[in-house]
Amino acid sequence: MANQLNQALEKALLARAEVLEETVNRLLGALSTKRADHRRILELFGKYPDELRSALEYEVQNSVDDDALYQILSGFLRGTVAVAGFVDLHLSHGTRPELSHALLEQLREELQGLSVSDYGVVLSHGKVDNFLTTYGDVSRVVYRYGGKTVPPEKFALFQVPRIEGNGIVWSPILLGHEVAHIAVAEHSLLDQYDLRQKFDFSSAGTFHNPQARGTNDSRQIARGLYQIAMSWATELLCDFYALSRFGPSAVCALAEYFTVIGAMDDLNTTHPPGNLRIKLLLDSLGIVIDSRLSGTLAPWVDVLSRTTPRSEAWADYLSALFSSHVADLESVSHGMGTGAYPFAERVAAIGEIADRLHAGVPGTDVIQLADASSARPVDSDVINAAWIARREDAKTPYDKLGKKAIDSITFIDRWHKRGATRPNGLDASGNPAGIPPASGGALSAADLLGRLQRTDEHAIVATPLVHLPRGAGLDLRVGRHFIAFRRSSTSAFDPLNRKQDPRSMQIAYEMAWDEKYMLHPGELVLGATLEYLVIPADLTAQVLTRSSYGRLGLLSATAVQVHPNLHGCLTLNS
Numbered sequence: 001m002a003n004q005l006n007q008a009l010e011k012a013l014l015a016r017a018e019v020l021e022e023t024v025n026r027l028l029g030a031l032s033t034k035r036a037d038h039r040r041i042l043e044l045f046g047k048y049p050d051e052l053r054s055a056l057e058y059e060v061q062n063s064v065d066d067d068a069l070y071q072i073l074s075g076f077l078r079g080t081v082a083v084a085g086f087v088d089l090h091l092s093h094g095t096r097p098e099l100s101h102a103l104l105e106q107l108r109e110e111l112q113g114l115s116v117s118d119y120g121v122v123l124s125h126g127k128v129d130n131f132l133t134t135y136g137d138v139s140r141v142v143y144r145y146g147g148k149t150v151p152p153e154k155f156a157l158f159q160v161p162r163i164e165g166n167g168i169v170w171s172p173i174l175l176g177h178e179v180a181h182i183a184v185a186e187h188s189l190l191d192q193y194d195l196r197q198k199f200d201f202s203s204a205g206t207f208h209n210p211q212a213r214g215t216n217d218s219r220q221i222a223r224g225l226y227q228i229a230m231s232w233a234t235e236l237l238c239d240f241y242a243l244s245r246f247g248p249s250a251v252c253a254l255a256e257y258f259t260v261i262g263a264m265d266d267l268n269t270t271h272p273p274g275n276l277r278i279k280l281l282l283d284s285l286g287i288v289i290d291s292r293l294s295g296t297l298a299p300w301v302d303v304l305s306r307t308t309p310r311s312e313a314w315a316d317y318l319s320a321l322f323s324s325h326v327a328d329l330e331s332v333s334h335g336m337g338t339g340a341y342p343f344a345e346r347v348a349a350i351g352e353i354a355d356r357l358h359a360g361v362p363g364t365d366v367i368q369l370a371d372a373s374s375a376r377p378v379d380s381d382v383i384n385a386a387w388i389a390r391r392e393d394a395k396t397p398y399d400k401l402g403k404k405a406i407d408s409i410t411f412i413d414r415w416h417k418r419g420a421t422r423p424n425g426l427d428a429s430g431n432p433a434g435i436p437p438a439s440g441g442a443l444s445a446a447d448l449l450g451r452l453q454r455t456d457e458h459a460i461v462a463t464p465l466v467h468l469p470r471g472a473g474l475d476l477r478v479g480r481h482f483i484a485f486r487r488s489s490t491s492a493f494d495p496l497n498r499k500q501d502p503r504s505m506q507i508a509y510e511m512a513w514d515e516k517y518m519l520h521p522g523e524l525v526l527g528a529t530l531e532y533l534v535i536p537a538d539l540t541a542q543v544l545t546r547s548s549y550g551r552l553g554l555l556s557a558t559a560v561q562v563h564p565n566l567h568g569c570l571t572l573n574s
Helices: 002-029 036-045 048-062 066-091 101-113 168-186 189-193 218-246 248-260 274-285 291-306 313-323 326-334 343-358 379-391 398-417 445-453
Strands: 120-125 132-137 154-160 461-463 478-485 506-510 525-534 567-573
Touching: 002 036, 002 048, 002 066, 036 066, 036 120, 048 066, 066 120, 066 154, 101 120, 101 154, 101 168, 101 398, 132 168, 154 168, 168 189, 168 218, 168 248, 168 379, 168 398, 189 218, 189 326, 218 248, 218 274, 218 313, 218 326, 218 379, 248 274, 248 291, 248 379, 274 291, 274 313, 274 326, 291 343, 291 379, 313 326, 343 379, 343 398, 379 398, 398 525, 478 567
Parallel strands: 120 154
Antiparallel strands: 132 154, 461 525, 478 506, 478 525, 525 567
16 A cells, blocks of 8 residues: 555656646746846756656665555655745746836846855745845755766845835835845855944843743843844844945835835834834934935834834843944945945935936936036936835826936946947037038927027927937837737737737737847837937927838838926837
8 A cells, every 4th residue: 555655746747847837947048148147057957857756766776664664755755845935926927018117227237246246046926925035055956966076156146026026116125125135145244343342131031022932031031032032133134234225214214114014013023123124224324404304204104203113021032132333334335235325415406316206207317416516427326316206196107217317327338348438418408519500490419409409498408318309300229128929819809899908919028238139030129219208398209210121121110209297208119
C-alpha cells in the first residue's frame, strides 16, 4: 500500500513539474526583451522542474524504505508548491505592459544610489492594499535538492498596488521607503543606529508584549520587546530615508497611505502605528516656511491633533524610545543615499513646476531657485509640486503631467550622458544670429524661437526641447509610448456605437529608452511624441512626415491638423 501511495506522489510531482515548466515558458514568451532581470529570474525558475525530476529519479531508484520515501516525496511536493506559489506571486504579473518601464529604471537607479546595485530588479502588481518588497538569494529556492553549490542570484522583487503603483505622488513610498529596506539590511544600518545601546533591557522586562506571550520570565519578555523594537526601527529608518530623499511629499504619501489602509492607529509587532511615524517625520521636518508646501502637510498635522493613539504599555515604551532618538534616525538615513534633498532651497522651483501643472504643462527644462540662480529640475521637485497641485485642487491631470515631466528629465539626462549638447540659442533671448524674422502666415525659425521663449498666453511649449527650430518647423520625435491592436473575438468595430470601447481591442506599451519597436508590414500602431506641446489660441499647426522617411513608405500621421489650445503629446499613427 505504501508503495502505491509513493507512486501516486511521484506522478503528482511529475505532473506539477510539467505544468510549472509550461507556465514559466509562457511567461517568458510574453515578456519584453528589455526586462532582462525578469527574464533572468524566470529562466532560473525554469531550471527547477529538471532539478526536481533528477532528485525524484535518484530518490525513487535508491530508496529501500517506503515510509522514508513517502516523507521525502511529501517534502518534494511542499517544495514544489512553494516554488509555484513564488512564481505566481512575484513573477506572473510582471509581464503586463501597463507596468511602467520608467518605474523599473527608477528602481534600479535608486538601488545604485544606495550602493546595492548587485540586485536584479523585478516589478509586478500585488495586493491592492500593500507595497511588498522581497529580496535575497533566489538560487536557494531553485537549487534545493542534491546539495549543489551554485553562485548566488540576488534579486529585489517589488510588488505595487494597481492604484498607487504608478502614481508619482506615491513615489516616496516605493522609491524611498521600500528600496531603503534593502539598504538597511545590506549595510547593517540597525547596527549604525545602535538600537541595543538605546534599549533598556531591565525596564523592558516589565512590559508584557505579543512576542512573549504566556511567560513571566523578564528576560524572555525583554527579548520579545527587543524583537519588536528592531522591526519598528527598520520601518522608521526607511521612513526617514524617504523623507531625506523626497522632503515633505514623503510625509504626504505615507500619511495618506496609512489612512487608506487603516494603519494610522494600528498596533502590531512589525510596524509602528502610522500616527507615531508621521509625528516623528513632522518633528524632523520642523517648520516649513513655504505656505504651499506647508499646505500639503496641514491635513496630517490636523489628523494628529484630532486622534488619540491606541495605548498599550509596551507600545508606549517603544514610542518614547524612538521619539527620544529622532536625531539618530535622521543621521543614519541621511548617510544612506547620495545626500538629502534640500527642499527648502528649491521652493521657487517647486512652485514654478506646480504653477505649470495647474496650467496643464508638464514642466520646464530650466527652473529658478530661491537664490535667483537657474538649474535643472529633479524628480523630487516634480513630486512635491504634484502634491501642491493635488492639495490646491488642480483641474488638470497633474499626476500624468508630472510623469511626463520626470520622463523629460530622464531623457535630458540620457541626452547629456551620450555626449549630446543643446544649442545655446535655446537659452538665449531674441532672434538667433543670421535668421531674419518672418512677415508671412507661417512662423519662421526666429518667430518660433521667440514663441518658445515667451511665458504668456502666446507662448509655444515643447518639452523636452533639444533642438532649435529649423525653417518654418520644429522637429518632433516619437517617444516610448505605443498603442497596438490586439487579437480579439471582435469581428467589427462600429465607431458610432458608444458602448463599444476601442481600448478593449488595444494594448498599450511603454518601451525602454533604448528598446526598438518592431513595426510589421500591414500593422497599424499609434505612438505618442516625446515632446509635450502647448499651442496657443492664436496658432494652428500641421504634422508632416519628413520626406526622407516618406520615400521609404513610412507615414507618421494621417490626422495632420493641430488645433489651437492643444495641451498634450501628439498621437502619430503608422
